[in-house]
Amino acid sequence: MTGPANALDVAGLHAGYDSYDVLHGMSLHVGPNEKIGLFGPNGHGKTTLLNAISKVITPSRGAASFMGEPLAAVSSRGIVERGLIHVPQANRLFPDMEIMETLELSAFTKRARGDRAANLDYVLTLFPRLAERRRQQCKTLSGGERQMLSIGVGLMCAPRMLMLDEPTLGLSPKLKEELANAIAGIGESGMPMLIVEQDIAFVLSLVDRMYFVDHGEIAREIDRGSDVDHQEIMDMYFGERAAP
Numbered sequence: 001m002t003g004p005a006n007a008l009d010v011a012g013l014h015a016g017y018d019s020y021d022v023l024h025g026m027s028l029h030v031g032p033n034e035k036i037g038l039f040g041p042n043g044h045g046k047t048t049l050l051n052a053i054s055k056v057i058t059p060s061r062g063a064a065s066f067m068g069e070p071l072a073a074v075s076s077r078g079i080v081e082r083g084l085i086h087v088p089q090a091n092r093l094f095p096d097m098e099i100m101e102t103l104e105l106s107a108f109t110k111r112a113r114g115d116r117a118a119n120l121d122y123v124l125t126l127f128p129r130l131a132e133r134r135r136q137q138c139k140t141l142s143g144g145e146r147q148m149l150s151i152g153v154g155l156m157c158a159p160r161m162l163m164l165d166e167p168t169l170g171l172s173p174k175l176k177e178e179l180a181n182a183i184a185g186i187g188e189s190g191m192p193m194l195i196v197e198q199d200i201a202f203v204l205s206l207v208d209r210m211y212f213v214d215h216g217e218i219a220r221e222i223d224r225g226s227d228v229d230h231q232e233i234m235d236m237y238f239g240e241r242a243a244p
């Protein structure tokens, strides 16, 4: 008897920009209900991987499947409709829109419209700061509030899996902790997640496994309970990679 399909399977993915490849055959998986971290030096392809999975860019070779379904012929909108939700690093919020408008409009797929009221309740309970500032325009939000709203937008899309790109970028330790609690809360619901994050301590506290990305490839896989120490991780970052 076979078990449930992985949330995500990526096999030999090549993708890039213009005429050059950034991903050189990347392969990884996210099991059902698994939380996975992705870390590595700047500019080595972590965001590009999320872009290639969610079809912001089109992979040139390789394959990705979501819950067992190949994504090769699925459009970026189709990917959102299936519930594979990419929360990008950059601030893509509309500056003049208020928090509530932003959240309500984010439930644009048929599946998400059905769950709109429940998801809105969930987001406002998860992020009470958003509830307090519900009529505030996006352009006036702090960096941390924007990150919360970006995750809220993802949650309004009725996700079956979330891909978060550096959710704590630029946040103070206190806000990081607030966000970590919220992300852990989402994870406890069983939601599979792929989290790109530079803050190793932060991501290790949240995930079951981590992948180390180096020059567009997965160079190392690390289990949360493994005995890889801080120094070894620093060596990976600065080029003295330990043998896999």
Ligand SMILES: Nc1ncnc2c1ncn2[C@@H]1O[C@H](COP(=O)(O)OP(=O)(O)OP(=O)(O)O)[C@@H](O)[C@H]1O
Pocket (backbone or CB within 6 Å): 017, 018, 022, 040, 041, 042, 043, 044, 045, 046, 047, 048, 049
């Ligand atoms: N739209 C684009 N057009 C051309 N090159 C790009 C584009 N986006 C990213 N790149 C390049 O692709 C490479 C990988 O970038 P990517 O954003 O995937 O790295 P990353 O590992 O996520 O980095 P960081 O940790 O700094 O966010 C970089 O050299 C970057 O300059």
